[in-house]
Amino acid sequence: MNVSSINLIYTNNMDLEKICMKTVSLARDTGEYIRSESGNQKPENIKEKGVHNFVTTVDTTTEKKLVKGLSALLPGSSFITEEGTAGGEKNGYIWIIDPLDGTTNFIHGLPPYSISIALMEDDKVILGVIYEINLKECFYSWKDAPAFLNGEKISVSGTSTVNESLIATGFPFTDYRYLDPFMKCLEYCMKNSRGVRRLGSAAVDLAYLACGRFDAFYEYGLSPWDVAAGSFLIQQAGGRVSDFSGGDNYIFGREVIAANAGVFNEFFLNISEFMRNTPK
Numbered sequence: 001m002n003v004s005s006i007n008l009i010y011t012n013n014m015d016l017e018k019i020c021m022k023t024v025s026l027a028r029d030t031g032e033y034i035r036s037e038s039g040n041q042k043p044e045n046i047k048e049k050g051v052h053n054f055v056t057t058v059d060t061t062t063e064k065k066l067v068k069g070l071s072a073l074l075p076g077s078s079f080i081t082e083e084g085t086a087g088g089e090k091n092g093y094i095w096i097i098d099p100l101d102g103t104t105n106f107i108h109g110l111p112p113y114s115i116s117i118a119l120m121e122d123d124k125v126i127l128g129v130i131y132e133i134n135l136k137e138c139f140y141s142w143k144d145a146p147a148f149l150n151g152e153k154i155s156v157s158g159t160s161t162v163n164e165s166l167i168a169t170g171f172p173f174t175d176y177r178y179l180d181p182f183m184k185c186l187e188y189c190m191k192n193s194r195g196v197r198r199l200g201s202a203a204v205d206l207a208y209l210a211c212g213r214f215d216a217f218y219e220y221g222l223s224p225w226d227v228a229a230g231s232f233l234i235q236q237a238g239g240r241v242s243d244f245s246g247g248d249n250y251i252f253g254r255e256v257i258a259a260n261a262g263v264f265n266e267f268f269l270n271i272s273e274f275m276r277n278t279p280k
Contacts, residue, residue, distance in 0.1 A: 019073060019119070020127050020142040026069040027115045027131040027138060030062055034100060034133050039109055055103065059083055062099035066117065070095050074119075082225045094120045096251075098225035102201035111135075116203035118228035125251070128229035128236075130207040139207040139233055147237035149211050156239040156260035157212035162267050165193045165215035165259075168205040175221045181274040185218060188270055206230025209258055210237040216259035216267045220244075220275065224251050231258065240264040244276040 037058045060083050067079060067086040077093040079086040095117065100106060102113030111134040119127035126143040139154070141147040147154050159165050167189045172179055189196045197214070199205055202222055208214045210233040228251050231241045241258040243250045246268065250256040255275065259267045 014074075016127065016142045017145065020129065020140055020145075022073055023070070023117055023119075023127065023129050024131075024138050024140050026066065026073070027117060027129050028136075030065050030069070030099075031115055031131050031133045031136075033065065034058055034062055034106070034113075034115070038106065055083060056100075056107065058106070059100045059103055060085060062115070063097060066097055066099055066115070067095075070097075070117070077119075080224055082223065092122070096120060096125075096224050096228040098203060098223075101203040101226060102199075105200045110200070112199055112201050112204045114201050114203045114207075116225060116229045118225075118232060120228065125228055125232040128232035130203050130229050130233065132201075132204050132207065137207075139210060141233055141236040145236065147210050147233050154211040155237045156210060156234065157215050158262060159215045159260060160262040162189075162193050162216070162263055162270070165263055165267070166213075167193050167196050167267075168209065168214045168217045169196060169198055170200070170202050170205065170219040170222070171198055172221055178220060178275075182220065184274045185271050188274070192270075202226040203230050206234060206258065209239060209260075210234045212260075215263050216257075218257045218267075218271045218275070220255045222254055222256060227251055227256050231256065234258050242268065244272050246272065246276075 063081055063083045063085045074093060077095055079095045081097045098116040100113060101116050106113045112132050114133060115131045117129045118125050129140040131138045137149060139149050172182060202219060203226060205217050207230055209217050231250055234241055239258060239260050241250055243253045244255045257268050257271050
């Protein structure tokens with residue numbers, strides 16, 4: 001019997017809620033390590049893996065801790081990780097991990113930054129956990145369950161128009177090829193909403209949308225570990241998510257639009273007008 005068959009038998013019999021709660025505990029415990037390292041970063045512990053794209057020893061150490069814990073939690077699963085410390089055959093059950101989303105914030109001692117973990121069954125996310133470390137807020141859900149924040153059920157906001165919305169986005173920091181349409185979107189949001197915020201952690205942006213603090217979000221250039229958990233949480237909390245063309249390629253397609261159910265159609269029509277023809 002191969003690994004994927006063993007994995008399938010194991011997960012068919014597992015308690016997904018229990019798996020989620022153990023993942024929450026792992027994220028909280030690992031977050032304590034990140035918190036203990038805040039303000040202790042020396043220049044020699046910070047590397048630039050791309051233009052303005054940083055990695056620290058905390059990123060890689062955290063990722064290894066998470067991979068070890070999740071491997072024990074779900075034997076035979078594989079991984080998609082930001083820092084590439086683990087892999088495996090990409091079939092069956094896959095953990096998608098960002099060990100420290102908001103590394104630049106972390107380096108500068110600026111909240112927020114977070115841990116983001118998603119579990120994918122074949123091509124569908126079935127579990128998502130985001131732990132914002134500074135406020136000790138853990139957002140989580142699993143398949144067929146509500147979304148939660150520190151044990152309390154959450155839902156997206158009830159805002160019904162873009163004009164009433166607070167919108168989140170992330171600024172391009174390496175890929176400026178599509179800056180012109182992005183800036184047109186930004187201008188639209190600035191002129192037609194209550195405001196735009198850029199926090200520096202896409203995972204936190206999405207978690208905040210899931211609990212109603214933001215009403216809408218868009219960004220391009222994101223990776224699976226940035227959006228897998230957060231997009232799942234939004235849908236479990238009653239919101240909607242798509243790519244710029246209205247499809248479902250928002251985890252691997254490097255583009256995402258998300259909003260509560262009341263705002264989504266209006267927001268999507270305006271943002272996609274600028275962004276949907278952006279070359280991939």
